Amino acid sequence: MIKTFKMKLYPGMEAEYEKRHNELWPEMIDMIHEHGGKNYTISLDPESLILYGYIEIEDEEKWSRSADTPINRKWWDFMADIMETNADNSPVCKDLKVLFHLD
Incomplete structure (x- = not known):
């Protein structure tokens, strides 16, 4: 199953966002995999x-x-x-509808 979504960064935070994800904690990677996530990309x-x-x-x-x-x-x-977040610090996130996918 494919899940797509969008979020928003604050101005000037592009490099910091990329840095933090390039140094993603091993426990976070494990949690993603344990909950069935793979092939994860953020653009x-x-x-x-x-x-x-x-x-x-x-x-x-x-x-x-x-x-x-x-x-x-x-x-x-x-x-x-x-980045934009809700009161509980979860990212403001909007699911997107997949209209086309080709393997």
């Missing part, structure tokens, strides 16, 4: 600062449980200063 539109995410997941319900893990909550707190 940036530098004009709008919109981040576009793509991830392949095994099951929507299994993946949704990843949000409540302590490591995910820690990651949200770590990223809150560089």
Whole structure:
């Protein structure tokens, strides 16, 4: 199953966002895999600062449980200063509808 979504960076935070993801914590990688996520890509539109995410997941319900893990909550707190977030520091995230996919 493919999941796509968008988020938004604060101005001037492009390099910091990339740096933090290039140094992604091993526990975060493990949590993503344990909750059925793989082939995860995040791209940036530098004009709008919109981040576009793509991830392949095994099951929507299994993946949704990843949000409540302590490591995910820690990651949200770590990223809150560089991107738009909700009151609980989760990223403001909008799911996108997949209209076409070719393997």
